[in-house]
Amino acid sequence: MVYQLTSGRRSSFVALVLALGGFVAQTQLTHQVLTVMNYNRPFFVIYVTQSVFTVSGIFHLLYLAMTTRMSISSLCRGLQITIAQRLRVRSSSSDHIRFPYGRFLFIAFTLTAGFTTPTLLWCIGISLSSKPSLTRHKVIWNTNAFFAYLISVAILGHQHQHKKFAAVVLATVGVVLVVYGGNIDSGNDGLHPTRHHTRLVGDLLALLASILYAVYQLFYDAFIEPPLNPLPILGTLPTSESIPLVQEYKDAIYPPPYGLESSFWTSMIGLCTMSLLWIAFPVLQSLGVEKFSLPDDSVVVLAILGAALSGAMFMTGTMILLASWGAITTSITSLLTIVLVFLTDWILGATISTWSIIGSFVTAFAMIVLSYSSPATILIPATQELDT
Template structure:
């Protein structure tokens, strides 16, 4: 018997909390490692952070096994069906075959699509001011909308476009209207190579918008209907082997909310860990970054904390992409600017009225975008809260 799970309408907001909290913690810890602790090896920190992504699906499976009492084997079987069905051009499930070549290509594409803009962001922030790079990076919401309309042919919505512009303006107000340089993680010294760094940040922003749209288009809608599984029989599906029917009869399908996103996050981490280590000798020989493991325990703990926070942020973001789409998710991530601003405030940084206005503008744009998108999640969450 195949068990069915529904995602629920509040769970995307849980993913939102994970994404926002993970980003803020990662930002603060990474900044502390690279500056206060003087461990200026950004590539190594990025490598460790993305390698920790590998544990995402394992942690999710253990969590589901504990909270739902579901066998991990049944969860894994359902996940295999979900991924196989996602990768096949045909959505029929007459035979559960895993397309390994397509799976490898998708994994490599997702890894390159996420890692490339991340590295470009790191280069940009080392050449320009962090305030410039923060604003330029957060324009990915605008580029995501622009690409979705002009390239992918999605319908233009004036209200959604206005929300994207409003959120971008809010980021500018928070970053440039906030604390004085040196008091905040959003500010950094200005160097002569600022324009070059800004160019890297702009390219990173465009590529990251493209990555979000690729994943959004690949995932399409969540697989919420067990098409064909309830009717598996040797008569109705003559191509299905009896052994295969027996093997998957206890599969939990569709997979619980977010498990597929956790799986792809883990694949990005595994691919990063397996391939990106080869860049260390090249960076060493070119004098760009000298490899060296941290020696003092506080730095080690801070790097591990940043890595786990980054994995939380990435998993939550991937869940939001599958739930709300690229444009809404990209604007949602702009809320991280507000939270970083608030944590800086708690750490003693000075603020201005413009920063407060900017933070409120981003929050208003987020709500405006959800309403413009007619998000069922928002409607149902509101209804449930009133019950």
């Protein structure tokens, strides 16, 4: 059995770039599809986007197989051991691992439901909003940092940290400045009262989505924590000289390379989505909620495909960061999307208010505060191997 002990930060930076870039691209493309291109089928767009998540783990395995000497079979065996350990499975046998399929499916379905519900609510909120409201929805979504901290301290009983709390407050203030300081949607925009009501519903859906997404992040954080150490699920606890050897898994790469487990769970969310959520299409059509129809415009097809691939990038990067940094740090880090969103809006010709710029700088400063409140050591699996 092979053990990998790793450290370094470059891989986390790559995951951060994937998460931030994927979010911005997915949001812009999703809005274009649902509003500008008039393909108002939010559930179908979500179904396609999340189904594409399935390729995350596959691509990661292929990448590792092509760039290292690790075989796909060894990597998969290491994943099997890791998941069994996550699910707290121990065996009295010294030569066999009884994989907990029931618990495994339960976690996969729970992660799928936990991510799909807020995403769908947010997507519906976008479809009810005007173009100026898109920026507001993005920052409302990113307030999940505040809700994640609030829930973790008030409900889960986690220790209160003054610097981390200050970072959350600063980030939230930055969001408030961005959303309300610019008066972009002040009541003088000439919208019909019905449209104002529709927009309010969209905002409330975005807020609910943000809260539920914070709950999802905390659930995944609790499931993946404490940080994975090379502790066996078989036999006695290992030492540097004594690591349990199981014939069937003697060539397993364990723990798996950095991010592979997160990519695997991302793929499982995609697979569960593809296998189960199609059942909702006839139900939604019969209720008149959403009529199922495939896009007949090649531009719309390409935009949906782009949103799906961007969503897979965002989800993979976010799941990796959640496993490395935890829910609160990842949530606050994701607020960098606000700065990127304003840059893309400015490039696309939108007018950026002074308050929006100030709010972005406040959010960036919150990131600096967070960097000093978080532990300096973030373990990242990579290079050093021990063979037994």
